[in-house]
Amino acid sequence: MTPRFAARMDRVQPNAIGELLALGADPGIISFGGGYPDPTLFPAAALEAVFSEVIRAPGGLSMQYAPSDGLPRLKEQVAALMTADGTPCGADDVLILQGSQQGLDFAAKMMVDPGDVIVTEDPTFLGARIAFDPCEPAYAAIPMDAEGMRMDVLAEVLARTPRAKMIYTVPEFQNPTGVTLSLARRKRLIEMANAHDLVVLEDTPYRQIRFEGDHLPTLKSLDTQGRVIHLGSFSKVLVPGLRVGWAVASPALLHKMKLLKLAADTQTSTLNMAAASLFLDRHDLSAHIDLLRAAYRRKKDVMLDAIRRHFPQDVAVTDPEGGLFTWASFPEGFDATAFMRDVALPKARVAYVPGGSFFPVTERPNHARFNYSAQSEARIEAGIAALGAALKAQM
């Protein structure tokens, strides 16, 4: 048969980057491509113990079906974490998700009719576009500087974009750029969302992994009108393989998101919710995050130092205050995709993510995203040195 797909499927297409990155899975390649946390820092013994305890608990409750919006105890614990982080909320304000990625899917389903406009940073997280695309949005992409999304451009764009529905932002250590939205701009963004009646989708997977600088308030904590959907995740601070994240939103929005959760997959894994909950009861998550922050800071410093020594002088990189990524800007005319395919992978044996696909409207080929969390310090140095030599030979 030739399937008569729904119209939305025209927007559901494979990404060329995925195929290129698949080549980076070769163990002989040093990959700075994925957004993987360092597996040597996973709290394996603690997780083994909590899984054993939840599976042995009387009545088999951790293996049974659970409430669609999440285990009550875990919702309480997430609310307590959020409240301690300056965003007061209660268990009823929390929806447990299959990773925060699922919140991107739900936010678009909830708000976006075909042709509605989602406003994003330029560049923005590729996974968000992949989640949004089945709802057939148009995009408006707002350029960034060292303080994040430029509010002057946002004001101009909103003034001429009546179909704008939602602003999507990763305010801390953004994926892909590593840039953080300043406090003044957070306040300005909320003002503009209020003025234009927009939903704000705040995606914070890296928020806790701060190396330096002030811990800034969430957009949700600055929201007085119930228009911010805050997404959080245990993927970067515990382990990604749990697939446990959450949304915090006003009752009107969260009510619909809970119905979408029931429709999409019934519930997140009871076992994983129970294990995350017991981990929080038995262990000090803050202390574990302190270890991650120290380790990722060292890796970031090793990568930036290596880049300064090995890359050509006209390659600029961001110096993130936290998170997993730095963003390289090559001279105009440099094609980071072609260089990866023709030189970096086959010759230098190094992978990164070419930046083009992070731009939702107009691709710019002379950028690349580098992850420093997944590789050891020695491999960071070796990979950047090899890539730098190849770049100097080429440029």
Add this chain to the structure above:
Amino acid sequence: MTPRFAARMDRVQPNAIGELLALGADPGIISFGGGYPDPTLFPAAALEAVFSEVIRAPGGLSMQYAPSDGLPRLKEQVAALMTADGTPCGADDVLILQGSQQGLDFAAKMMVDPGDVIVTEDPTFLGARIAFDPCEPAYAAIPMDAEGMRMDVLAEVLARTPRAKMIYTVPEFQNPTGVTLSLARRKRLIEMANAHDLVVLEDTPYRQIRFEGDHLPTLKSLDTQGRVIHLGSFSKVLVPGLRVGWAVASPALLHKMKLLKLAADTQTSTLNMAAASLFLDRHDLSAHIDLLRAAYRRKKDVMLDAIRRHFPQDVAVTDPEGGLFTWASFPEGFDATAFMRDVALPKARVAYVPGGSFFPVTERPNHARFNYSAQSEARIEAGIAALGAALKAQM
């Protein structure tokens, strides 16, 4: 703010049954409402051991991100299970899902534009309608008899329904009726799907839980044109709390479903996929299913025997060849929702699922679904006796 929701959200509404069933969570109530497996039969010790082993495995791979379409080893194992069950396929034909519920969401997203028609059994699984509704389908509901969906009515309906896109069926021990689609009708259904260029969505969560009668071929195994999407699940044969299911489909369909998986939630939990996979390596799933079949058959017999002794004579129930449910038909004029609210819950202290909401087009109030897997044999007898006395007093 008053959210400006997307149009699809008009179809995303709470179900009155959910609120009624929430009352059934009172431990003083004997509930035949949910579709829960018996937690005393969960293989807890085996699962504890496999979780420990996968978490301890070198490199932390079971806690890390994994391929979006599923762990390669688990896809191989699912393909081997399907092949042994008479539906030959390979690992590349398998997509691992967050429970088979997620396959319902993906099938609708993939095939259904607003106003397209999904053909279902009448009554049908409520969770499927909840999954399909955000895609704004119309429904055509085909009455059933003891052999399942009536093919004469299906032929008539398809002849006058040019926008039909997909037929949804639970061919074995259907939810809610317990009825099984006969072999002759399976062949006829495939012929009609071919003639009208339809996708067939085959949902088989109970397939392995057969008490008696011939094990029938899957619709997928009768499909020569690549138009059947087969959904399977470990929820009923292992534990629901894992949330691991799968789809098997032709390359054209599976390719798009894989892209929807990446968009929806990146991947199913690596830990849970790894645990399911190791369970299949270390333990005999067939032997475990034999235990479930024997236990659920006894419970089904206890329930039907109790119903015959305690219910009024003019209440008819189905005698399922497997699965978790029997379906009661009360005399015309009986309102199973009102009776549950006014009598069964407050007086008899028994819950079931009133049948009305299982009918996608025209609700019929004089039916109810009874689950026999979750309660002990003693509580089945006690609950049916109490309900029978209340029915006799009322009817």
